Amino acid sequence: MNLPPTFSELPTLLQPEVERLWQNYLAHASVEAQAQLEQQPQILTSLPPVWAVSLFIAKNCAQYPDLLTDLINSGDLLTIPDNYTYHLDNQLLKVSDEASLMRMLRLYRRREMIRIAWRDLAGWASLEETLKSLSDLADAMIAAALTWLYQQLTAQLGTPSDEHGLPQPLIVLALGKLGGQELNFSSDIDLIFAYPEVGETKGVKRSRTNQEFFVRLAQKLIHTLNHLTADGFVFRVDMRLRPFGESGPLVMNFAAMEQYYQAHARDWERYALVKARVAACYQPVGQVLLKTLRPFIYRRYLDFNAFEALRNMKALIDQETNRKGLNSNIKLGQGGIREIEFTCQVFQLIRGGRQPALQQRHLLTVLAQLEQYQILTAETAQYLRNAYRFLRITENHLQAIEDRQTQTLPEDALNQTRLAYSMGFEDWNHFIAQLLYHQQKVHLEFEQVIAPTSFTKLLPSTQFNRWQTLWIENLHKAEPAEFLLIQAGFQDATKVLAHLQQLVSSHSVKKLTQRGRERLDTLIPLIMAAVVEQPNQDETIHRMLQLIESIAQRGVYLTLLIERPLVLKQLVKLCAQSAWIAEQITRYPLLLDELLDSRRLYDPLKPEELDNALQAQLAHLPADDLEMQMDSLRQFKRAQVLHVAAAEIAGNLTVEVTSDYLAAIADCLMRKSLAMAWDYLTEQYGQPWCYDDEQRRLAGFCIVGYGKAGGIELSYSSDLDIVFLHNSHGNQQLTDGNKTLDNNVFFVRLAQRIIHLLTTNTPAGILYEVDSRLRPGGNSGLLVSSLNAFTHYQHQAAWTWEHQALIRARAIAGDAQCMAQFEKIRRDILSLPRDPHQVKQDIVEMRNKMRDTLDKSTKSRFDIKQGVGGVTDIEFLIQGGVLRWAAAYPNLLDTTGMLPLLRRFAEYRLFDEIACEQLSTAFRTYRAEIHRLALQNQAAIIENEGLVEQRQQVKHWWVVMME
Structure with a gap:
């Protein structure tokens, strides 16, 4: 065979060595082998660059030309490696003793390493293929050696068994690169050995403990893989990552291992176990071990x-x-x-x-x-x-x-x-x-x-030292402490000092470890320095100290605020701007996670992104862990609402857009709660079916939002006014499960389940307060109504105020057909001709009743919602207009929002243009003030001197239109 001309295209420095090795190959390879290579142009073309860069491949091919011939004839060199286990099982049939086992494994390793390396260097394999092939090879060789050695050892020492006589396997956990299935060409393999239960061997006269058996087996396995022979080694085995390291036992049972990781393990061992994987053994048993270790690796809280x-x-x-x-x-x-x-x-x-x-x-x-x-x-x-x-x-x-x-x-x-x-x-x-x-x-x-952001970059050391001196040395020296606080701008230095002293003497701080107290001593001066930059220093420091007391025992949060000074500054800023945000984070510190990325903090998810985000958050939760799922729903809501609040405070969202976002969050969570409840009920009872004109169909269900939820005008602490409806009817209304239910009972249980998901108080709080009193018949009515019964009630028994409520009603979740049916009923009812005089009389009467019972105004205070000239007056004016004119102007029913309706009134000239403009301005102003007060945890009541112009205008139009 002639020298391939491509050798001359190699870098000059590489040519002599590869030419020498090629000559060695030609000297050792048979004529047939050379001919076979010539018939493989793809391999022949790849040979010069591969041999030039890998002496390992070139030397082995030159020394053992049959190896290359085998790779060519089998076609393995041109195919992705797979099914190592099958090939090794066949090889094991020829093994008679440990020496032949070791030789077989080493020769097989050499062959496959050449194959994998050749494919990589020739550019035929992706990185993913190479890493997985190497990892699969290691898994298969460990498993093959373990299988053979286990059989030999049980013949000598008996079968290791539990107390019930069931055989016990050796579990081989791979860590590091092998655990991640990312093994490289010459990597060590990091292993941990374990077995399920204590016991002893069976089937021999002299039994041994399981521990003794598995230590012997582990030693043999390590020797088989690790020992250097004339054929090399299989893999270098590193056991230093096992419990207690090199001084620990070579093998441990599951219970002992779990106890170690709970009581003795160090932080770096969590890191090591991130890649832990069962490399060899009966997989289900190994997965049991990994499941017990998972809580040690992955904490349920954010572990900063x-x-x-x-x-x-x-x-x-x-x-x-x-x-x-x-x-x-x-x-x-x-x-x-x-x-x-x-x-x-x-x-x-x-x-x-x-x-x-x-x-x-x-x-x-x-x-x-x-x-x-x-x-x-x-x-x-x-x-x-x-x-x-x-x-x-x-x-x-x-x-x-x-x-x-x-x-x-x-x-x-x-x-x-x-x-x-x-x-x-x-x-x-x-x-x-x-x-x-x-x-x-x-x-x-x-x-x-990874590296900490040094707070000294954000804070002059003199300022930090000043507050550290106050906190550590002068906290109980009233005069110098108060002087410093006054000098820094605090209005009530005595009260601030008292709160700092209260924190020091609090139970949560007294219980701190030395490490925890060191964290607190670092954090408090940072907080003080950040607080003095805010305009309302006194309120801000009190909110921050309450937060710190609530998280003092949870060192991960203190660590986060020290590690990430920008997060701390963001937190202080938000707490300064909103008592409500401060309270939310104090009650639910998991929200601190949302502050890590300032770009996302002020950019809430768009309504169309919410469902996918929620699904992604829930996707990997255990299907049978309802509490974890409910907590996740609540965490999702609080995180999304926090983003909306931050964006509104920053001026990124108008009050109308804010309400759109809050309503979208509620709608998303309602859809998910309905889906979860539906899945739960149908798993038990099957799907609800009924007959419609003798056609069998699936009965539908929907949730209707009323009030602020229906009008898309939610605020931060709004509850949900909801009504449950279904479209089942006919003689046969039953579920199709093994255990059947009447559909009416099914839908009541469905509604109860939804209310349970929304209102149950879990460690993450409640999702929403729910009010279902707007259903037909109120508290005395059925929890769930059929659409037929709902229609009949609206036509025959509903009061005018119930038709008013229907103006702001919107189907927010459920079966599409059922939702469409509700919307048709709503439009039909609201389109009925009405006596304008009777409408006006009923609305004024209802407004007076509400004012008498709900208005919290006093001589010096004004209730924005229920006071004279407030929000409710505007809503009643608009609702009266809809009831009066919807029959003639059906487009009024296209929206449930008050501001869009005012725009329609102006367009159709149903209200005076100035009235629409002034009422719209007042409504926006009122809602903005309600949002502002909600973010300060204050009721929607202001001093009488506030919003005078808007109140006068609303009162004027009330008199003009209603009196």
Whole structure:
């Protein structure tokens, strides 16, 4: 065979060695083998660049030409590796002793490593294929060795069994790169061994404890994989990540392991277990172990201590890197693979308990989730993805040179040329330039995420020291403390000092550990410095101190506020602007998570984005954990409403748009609550069916919102006025489950279930207060009405005020047909001709009754909602107009909102143009004031001197139109 001409196209420095190895191959390979290679142009073309950059491949092919021939004849070199287990099971049939087992595994490893490396270096395999192939190979070889050794050992020592005599397996957990199915060419494999239960072996005269059996088995497995023979090794096994490290037992039972992680494990062990995966054993048993460990890895709260833990780990790595002179290490050095892993995994540790989608082992999958949840921007996720791919391919190609475990860049020109060429660069300098580009971007993001933002950059040290002196030294020295507070601008220094002293003596602070008290001593001066920048310092400090007392025992939150001074400043600002926000965060500290990204804080989700966001939040929750699902609904609501409130305070939203957002959040949660309740009931009783003109059909159900929910005018603490309707009728109205229910009973239980989901007080509070008294018959009426009964009631028994209420009624969730039927009924009822005089009389009478019972106005105070000239007067004027004119102007029924109706009145000249303008302005002004007061936790009552012009105008138009 002639030398392939492509050798001459290699970099000059690489040609001599590859030509020598090619000659060795020609000397050892049979004529038939050479002919077979010539008949494979794809392989032959790839051979020069592959051999040039991998001495491991070239030397083995030259020394063992049959190996290359086998890869060619089998077609394996050109196909993605799969089904290693099948091939190894066949190989195990030929194994007679441990020596032959070890030889078989090593030869098989060499063959498959050449195959995987060749495909990678030839450009036929993606990074994902290469990493998975290497990981699958390792899994299969561990499993094969374990299977053979287990059978041999049980023949000698008996079968390890539990107290019921059931055989016990050895569970092999893979951590690190193997756990994440991201193994590289020459990586160690990090393993932990465990077995389910204590017991002893059965089937032999002299039994052994399970512990003794599995220690012996583990030792044999490690020796089989790790021991260096003339054929090399299979994988270097690292057991240092097991409980208690190198001093710990080689194997532990599940109960002992769970106890260790609960009582003794350190922060870095949480990090290690993020990638834990069952690599070998009966999978369901291994999954039981992983399930018990999950609460240790992923806390149910947001765990911001992960920042400090990973930062400490990185500091130790950097210290070791510097000590060993490993700064050119692409894994451990600045901007290396480890920094990408830490950048992603810190968010897994912080949020994984609440966002199970982050409980992933594969880094690229984690990156995709971080991008989807907007924890990392799309741009950041993309350059981390690009850098990770570049660095991992570099690592693989570096190790493929000689099948040697290294992540350190070569210093000799020959290997530098090999690596640069394998990465597609014309020379080393171009490669290094690209490498540095990726490393700098990675390190910058790592620093932003992991490294603490020093508060000294945001706060002069003199200012911090001043407040630290007050807090630590002068808190019980009234005169200097009060002087400092007055000097800083506090109006009631005595009261502020008293609150600080109260915090120090509070039960929650007295119970703090030394570490917790150190955090508090750092945080309080930062809070004081941030508070003095606010205009209402006294109110702000009292709100902040109440918040701190509520979270003092939860060190993760103190850590967050220290670690992220910008979050602290944002928190202080929001608490200064809104007592309601301060109270919400004090009661539900999980909301602090929403402050992490200032870009998202003031940019609430659009109404059309809510359903998908909620579904994503619920998607990975256990289907049978109702409490967790209900908590998640409540957390979703509070987070979304906080964004809306922040945006309104910042001036980004008008009061009308704010209400649109709040109504959209309520609608979304109502839809989900209905879906959850429906799934629960239909699982028990089946679907509700009925007959309509002898045609069998599924009965529908809908929820109608009245009042502010129907009129899309919700505020921050509004309850929901809702009515439940269904369209089932006929003689046969039954569910189709094994246990049937009459449809009427089914729908009552459905409504009760929905109310339960909305109003039950969980650790995350309630979702919404619900008022269903607007249903036909009020409190004495049925909880759920059929549409037929509802129609009859509206025609025959409803009062005028109930038709008024129907003006602001809107179907907000349920079956589309049922919702459409309700809307038709609404329009039919409101379109009925009415006596204008009777309408006016009924509305005035109802308004007077409401004022007598609900108006909280006094001589000095004005009730914005119920007072004379207030919101309700405007609503009644508009509703009277709709009842009077809807028959002639059906377009009035296209909306349920008061302001859109006023615009229609002006368009059709039903109200005086000036009346529409003044009533619209007053309505907006009133609602803006109600929102402002709600955000300050104040009732909608103001001093009599306020809003005088608007009140006079509303009273004027009331007299003109109604009296």
